[in-house]
Amino acid sequence: MSYTALYRKWRPQTFDDVIGQDHIVRTLKNQIAGKRIAHAYLFCGTRGTGKTSTAKIFAKTVNCQHSIEGNPCNQCELCRDQMEGSGMNVIEIDAASNNGVDNIREIREEVKYSPAKGRYKVYIIDEVHMLSTGAFNALLKTLEEPPPHIIFILATTDPQKIPATILSRCQRFDFRRISxxxxxxxxxxxxxxxxxxxxxxxxxxxxxxxxxxxxxxxxxxxxxxxxxxxxxxxxxxxxxxxGAVDTQVYYDMTQALIQQDTQQCIELIQEVQMQGRDLIQFVLGLIKHFRDLLVVRATKEAEGILNHSKEQIQKLKEQSKIVEGNTLLRYIRVFSELESQMKYASQGKVLLEVAVMKLCQPRLEQSNDALLERIRQLEVKLEKGSWLGSQITSIAEKNPTHSSKTTATFSAPPPKPKAVPEEVKKAVGQWNDFKLKFTGPLGGLLKDVEAGYLEGETYYLICPNGILVEELGKRKHVIGEELEKTMGKQFHLQVIEFQEYQKKYQELYGLVQEGQEEDAESSLLNTKVQEMLEHWSQAGVPIQWEES
Structure with a gap:
C-alpha cells in the first residue's frame, strides 16, 4: 500500500475530531439534530484550519443513515462511499481552475436532478473568491433559491473579494487559527x-x-x-x-545590538550562515524575539500571551530590563523592512550586515531614528559625566606637550575680582545709563529703581516699595551678571526699600540725603498718574494737594 501523508491520514472524520473550532462544530451539529439545515454556507479562515474537512464531515453527516448526536457513523453505505471517494452526493469544485461562467452553468443544470442515494447533494466550492464576476452573477439565482435537495458550501481564505450579494445569501462561519x-x-x-x-x-x-x-x-x-x-x-x-537557529542566538544578537558591538554582530551573522541556516528565517526570528521583549515590558503577566516556558520568559524579562521600548520598536521596523528587501536580493548577507552596522553606529545613517538614537547616547554620556572627560583625555593623548593648555581650554573661566569701594561708587554713578540695557519686564521694573552707596563694597538697589523689592530680589542675579560683564568686577548687590535705605543713611551720617526724599516720593507715583497730572496741568486744571 502506498504511503499516505500525515495531513491526509489524520484528516478529521467526525466533528469531534475537529480541533479549535468548537463554536462552528456546535452550531452545525445542532442544525443537523434540529433539522434546521440551511441551503448555503460560507466557511472563511486561513489555510489549514479545517474548512474543507468540516465541509466534508457536514456533507457526510446530512446523508448519514445512522448519525450519532450530529456526528456521522462512518459505518453506513453512504458514509463509506464518501470516505472511499466513490460517493455521488458530494461534488468538490476548485474555483481557482473552474472559475468561468460555463462551469457555473453546468452546476445550474446538474442541480435539477435529485441525488441517486441519500437526501442531499452537496456542492463544496473551494477558493470561491477566485470565481469571475460573471460566474458569481450566474451563481446568484441558484444560490438564492436552490432545489430543496441541494446544499452549497463555499470555502475561502479571502472573503473580502466575494460580492455582498453572495455573502447575504449564506450563513457565514469564521474559522479561527488553532492555538x-x-x-x-x-x-x-x-x-x-x-x-x-x-x-x-x-x-x-x-x-x-x-x-x-x-x-x-x-x-x-x-x-x-x-x-x-x-x-x-x-x-x-x-x-x-x-534551517532555523537556536533561540540563544537571538539573545546574543540583541545583547550585541544594545551594546553597539558591531564586531560581535558580524561574527554572529557569520556563525549563523556557516551553520547553513536561512538568513531570512534568522531575521524573522529576531523580529519575533523583539516582539516578545516588547510584550514582556508592556504586560504584567506575559505567560498567558507568550508560548514559552517559565525559564524562557524569565530570560526575556531579564533582557527587557536593559533595553528601552523605543529601541525595540526601531529594531522591529528596521528588520521588517530588511526582511522584505532580502526576499529579492542576491546578497542578503550584505544587507543584513549593513543593517546591523547602522543600528550599532547611528552616525552612519541620517534618518530620524538614527538622529534620535544619537541624541539618546549623548544624554546618557552627559548624565554619566564621561563625555567631557573623554574629550579632554583624547586631546591630551594626541598632543601631550599642550595638555596643560587643553585642560585650561575646557576648564571654567577664572572668577572676576571683587569691586573696591571706589569702583562701587563709580558703578552707582553710571546706574541710569546701565539700566537702559534691560528691556521687557525687567526693564519696566528697573524704571523707578535707583542705585546707592553707603559704605564698604555693597551696591544698593533702592526700590520705592516692598513689592518691587520682592520681585527684583528674584532677578538680582541677572543684574549682577550684566553688571559684571560691563564693569569687569564682581559686585555685592543688595535690594533695599527706600525707607530702610534712608534709615541706614541717617545712622551713618546723621542726616537725610539731599534730593533722595523728593526723588523717592515722585517715583512712588504711578507712571499713568503722572501722565494724567501733566495732561491736567497743560489743560489748566488746578491741582490741590492735601496733607493726610
Missing part, C-alpha cells in the same frame, strides 16, 4: 499512535511556526520524521531540518 497549546496536544496524540519518539519542545516549536495551521504542522512533522527516520527527534534536529 499552539491545542495543536501541540493533538500532535502528541498522533505521534504516540505513530510510535514516533519526539520531544514535546520540538512539537511546540513546530506548532508555533505553523502559525495556526494544522496542515502545515503535520507537513513539517512528516518532513522531520522522514529525515530522522528511526531516531529520536529533538528540537535541535527540527531546527536543522527547517
Amino acid at each position: 499552539i497549546g491545542e495543536m501541540t496536544q493533538q500532535l502528541k496524540k498522533y505521534m504516540e499512535i505513530e510510535q514516533v519518539d519526539i520531544e514535546e519542545s520540538a512539537l511546540s516549536y513546530i506548532a508555533g511556526i505553523a502559525d495556526g495551521s494544522m496542515r502545515d504542522a503535520l507537513s513539517i512533522l512528516d518532513q522531520c520524521i522522514s529525515f530522522y527516520f528511526g531516531e529520536q527527534i529533538t528540537l535541535e534536529k527540527v531546527l536543522q531540518v527547517l
Whole structure:
C-alpha cells in the first residue's frame, strides 16, 4: 500500500475530531439534530484550519443513515462511499481552475436532478473568491433559491473579494487559527499512535511556526520524521531540518545590538550562515524575539500571551530590563523592512550586515531614528559625566606637550575680582545709563529703581516699595551678571526699600540725603498718574494737594 501523508491520514472524520473550532462544530451539529439545515454556507479562515474537512464531515453527516448526536457513523453505505471517494452526493469544485461562467452553468443544470442515494447533494466550492464576476452573477439565482435537495458550501481564505450579494445569501462561519497549546496536544496524540519518539519542545516549536495551521504542522512533522527516520527527534534536529537557529542566538544578537558591538554582530551573522541556516528565517526570528521583549515590558503577566516556558520568559524579562521600548520598536521596523528587501536580493548577507552596522553606529545613517538614537547616547554620556572627560583625555593623548593648555581650554573661566569701594561708587554713578540695557519686564521694573552707596563694597538697589523689592530680589542675579560683564568686577548687590535705605543713611551720617526724599516720593507715583497730572496741568486744571 502506498504511503499516505500525515495531513491526509489524520484528516478529521467526525466533528469531534475537529480541533479549535468548537463554536462552528456546535452550531452545525445542532442544525443537523434540529433539522434546521440551511441551503448555503460560507466557511472563511486561513489555510489549514479545517474548512474543507468540516465541509466534508457536514456533507457526510446530512446523508448519514445512522448519525450519532450530529456526528456521522462512518459505518453506513453512504458514509463509506464518501470516505472511499466513490460517493455521488458530494461534488468538490476548485474555483481557482473552474472559475468561468460555463462551469457555473453546468452546476445550474446538474442541480435539477435529485441525488441517486441519500437526501442531499452537496456542492463544496473551494477558493470561491477566485470565481469571475460573471460566474458569481450566474451563481446568484441558484444560490438564492436552490432545489430543496441541494446544499452549497463555499470555502475561502479571502472573503473580502466575494460580492455582498453572495455573502447575504449564506450563513457565514469564521474559522479561527488553532492555538499552539491545542495543536501541540493533538500532535502528541498522533505521534504516540505513530510510535514516533519526539520531544514535546520540538512539537511546540513546530506548532508555533505553523502559525495556526494544522496542515502545515503535520507537513513539517512528516518532513522531520522522514529525515530522522528511526531516531529520536529533538528540537535541535527540527531546527536543522527547517534551517532555523537556536533561540540563544537571538539573545546574543540583541545583547550585541544594545551594546553597539558591531564586531560581535558580524561574527554572529557569520556563525549563523556557516551553520547553513536561512538568513531570512534568522531575521524573522529576531523580529519575533523583539516582539516578545516588547510584550514582556508592556504586560504584567506575559505567560498567558507568550508560548514559552517559565525559564524562557524569565530570560526575556531579564533582557527587557536593559533595553528601552523605543529601541525595540526601531529594531522591529528596521528588520521588517530588511526582511522584505532580502526576499529579492542576491546578497542578503550584505544587507543584513549593513543593517546591523547602522543600528550599532547611528552616525552612519541620517534618518530620524538614527538622529534620535544619537541624541539618546549623548544624554546618557552627559548624565554619566564621561563625555567631557573623554574629550579632554583624547586631546591630551594626541598632543601631550599642550595638555596643560587643553585642560585650561575646557576648564571654567577664572572668577572676576571683587569691586573696591571706589569702583562701587563709580558703578552707582553710571546706574541710569546701565539700566537702559534691560528691556521687557525687567526693564519696566528697573524704571523707578535707583542705585546707592553707603559704605564698604555693597551696591544698593533702592526700590520705592516692598513689592518691587520682592520681585527684583528674584532677578538680582541677572543684574549682577550684566553688571559684571560691563564693569569687569564682581559686585555685592543688595535690594533695599527706600525707607530702610534712608534709615541706614541717617545712622551713618546723621542726616537725610539731599534730593533722595523728593526723588523717592515722585517715583512712588504711578507712571499713568503722572501722565494724567501733566495732561491736567497743560489743560489748566488746578491741582490741590492735601496733607493726610
